Amino acid sequence: MIVLTGDSLTMEDFRRVVLEKEPVTLSEQAMKKVKETRAAIDGIVENGKIVYGVNTGFGKLSDVKIAGNEVKTLQRNLIFSHACGVGEPLAEEVARAMLLLRANTLMKGYSGVRPVLVEQLLLFLNEQIHPVIPAQGSLGASGDLAPLSHLALGLIGEGEVIYDGKRQPTAEVLREKQLQPLSLQAKEGLALINGTQAMTAIGALAFLEAEKLCRQCDWIAAMTLEGLRGVIDAFDENIHRARGHQEQIEVAGNIRRLLSGSRLVSKQGELRVQDAYSLRCIPQVHGATRQTLAYVKEKLAIEMNAATDNPLIFDGGEKILSGGNFHGQPIALAMDYLGIAVAELANISERRIERLVNPQLNDLPAFLSAKPGLESGAMILQYTAAALVSENKTLAHPASVDSIPSSANQEDHVSMGTIAARHAAEIISNTRNVLAIELICAMQAADIRGPEQMARETKALWEKGRSIVPPITSDRILAKDIAKMNSWLKSTADCAHDLVV
Template sequence: MAYFSMPLSPLFAVFLEKVNSVADHRKSVKKEEETMIELTGHTLTIEQLKRILLDNEKVSISEKSMEEVHDSRCAVEQIVANRETVYGINTGFGKFSDVIINQKDVENLQLNLIRSHACGIGEPFPEIVSRAMMVLRLNALLKGFSGVRGVLVELLSELINKRIHPVIPQQGSLGASGDLAPLAHLALVLIGEGKVYGESGNVIDSASVFSEKGIRPITLQAKEGLALINGTQAMVAMGIVNYIEAEQLAFDSEWIAAMTMEGLEGIVDAFHPAIHEARGYPQQIDVAKRMRGWLDGSKLITRQGEKRVQDAYSLRCIPQVHGASWQALDYVKEKLEIEMNAATDNPLIFDEGEVVISGGNFHGQPIAFAMDFLKIAVAELANISERRTERLVNPQLNDLPAFLSSEPGLQSGAMIMQYAAASLVSENKTLAHPASVDSIPSSANQEDHVSMGTTASRHAGMMIQNARRVLAIECICSLQAAEYQGVENLSPKLKKKWEKMRHVVPSITEDRVFSEDIEKLNQTLHPLYHNNNFLKKEISIK
């Protein structure tokens, strides 16, 4: 014991400091590894992807998946060595599938494929969608059916973890043979071409970023170009961001509707559990339960016969209508989580290369249907919200000041906000036209039926932005109505919401530029805006 009580020598102290430093580093590395999300090709969930997109979570690759990638690559190299004729490995593409490619030209074939297919047009996808697209493509390749090299999946993983995201134009995909044009722009970056987002949201050449960060682009080999672009990852990436936003939109629609109920002294009996259990839809039952929770303790809600016998449908049928939208959201989530773990390449390699099959897993029809369904669900949340706004501002339908104006006549109040909501609702009805029922032949009729799934996904994104602004308008009106009815009479939960939202949008004491209020509240309700820096560069999905 006497030995340890002696003062440490300077040399030993330095040694101990280094040991502690190494231990701290190992702890840090271990902690980082623990927070990483391991991709296997089979187990990725929307909740995990949210963490990758919003919380800067990094990704890692499972050892077993890497072994499967290696095995499928060996199969491709064996096919090339044996000079077997297999689509996409040593043949042309689409209508050129019968053109045999000389072995010495296999690398050029893949390079030409990426460059020629990178013909996307229009505004780029938001950066968060680009990041999601990379994660989903990596996850698909890790299933081990695509025949790519380990170096390719490692590069994709490195770019994701270093937050180097391709600039990918939104338009140009038919949704089969997958999202060819968008994914070609993603693939361009892997070969050191194309554009990426800078840290401040500016667009820069990928080559300069690679040089700065010491990243080596790859030279695509047999099948790798095709493996990168045959897939549904653009429509799915957009679809997942849509789902995240639509889910929050649906939750927000409930407390906003509850505040409208208070502003209009609505009849709470319509949310009695017996009514909804009698019908049996779980989502309807859940909405009614949440509505009762929001209104618990309110002094403004009424009972049957106190002020009126029944409310209008836009109040009375909130659980039925919102619940139906939740049914659609549940369907969409199920399909997205299947697709985000799906092998959507062509051809697919099975049994260590013994079986190589050309099929059609790249066809986006399941996601096209899901996105069209999502569009309808979102449109209805906006439709019923606008009708509730009308009941808040129309003096013939309530006992509130006309248009919630502080000086009706001199001050127009919320009159034109209802016009704006009606305009957005009408636009959504146009966008809700199903993209999935359309098809147009391509590649000289070799690809004669396509899904238009990416169009459906993009339009769903546009509709969500419109719907959130419709809800923002209802929220502004319901805040004002609650003020006229007496904030002290609100339920405890809704009083907290009222106080929070009043920090964003002040009381309407006189007319002002309400466009600014709508946009501030829209950003407040946006589930991604406050949690992610790159969304602040461009929160609007164009």
């Protein structure tokens, strides 16, 4: 059971709740502050004090005062008017993550919502009632307005949800489960949609997948080194300590461990003095991506526990301040960085694939084919990898360098952080397919070299891989093999077994 305090949610907690469906409860201590700030909002409404988003319009309409008897209508109107996302729905895991993250930020006690609103978020989360949230429509400031509005629709009994594997009207699901829709009070609509929970949810899930790929790409590259009789000296610890990047040192150490005892790798000068960069520079490239992930994880960990609402309430309501914590720039930059870093894993993997299939670059049968000429073997596997890598280059263009004014130029700089997060997630998906292709090719090369000569660790990976994708003994529909290998890489953590590298 994960307890939400507003301050202590970790990436591991996030994973357990979102992916493993671990139940969540609320901290009683933290709830005291939630109640205190709600009392402050109630006092503002009673006294008629003008506060943005409580009894004013929104954005450029913030100068319009709202009568006390219309503040509830104001909040409902806000959700309806802002729920204008388009495109395919975000994955259910993203909707779960958004429910979790929004509940956590409200538990910080700066937003002025009633406890029942946070409880409704957790009810949907724990009952696995996932709002249908269109993927497109957020500028990333004033937060993820459109996606979070679609999430809020579910809480008030509107829109659609995915429940029990089916897309259904929310009202029907609530009736079936004998649950009541939420009736929004002053400020609560704004408190639900002003924030970065869509980009952070997509980003955190993307990070978890990228972290997995960083482990897997070392395993796969090690097998490729055997298939190409790579020079092991390039991974000597002295080389990498001389430069000093810890992640580079770690990757080189991983490769040495994975290839320990291999009779397929070569020594400097045996077959060649040194390898091409895609083999020789594995620690430098993979290590740099790991460095990026450390930065991204730090920013996500902060944002998962951040107050991103506006305005925020301090000192029991004595101080109510309008600011810009909803602006997604920290996550936008981190997501662009993540996408670029993971794209590089695909770039170098595709170059290794080329070296495995190109007869001018190795001493293996052309395109790893059993009958070169009559059969094309792995030729078009490299084409697919090249296409994915090229697509990644387009997706890796930074979204955060763009901005466009909105709300009659009141909101004149935005982050595009949700676009950056979505692009990073797409790059990760493409990269997994590229690595799946490299693994298929590396296994084929290992078959030709002789699996009995492989290192213990890479042979274990080869054996597992061969239980998923059989050898290419004649031309067949390889799309099915890529899909199977991709699915396995997505479902497993470390490839061959539980050794963490």
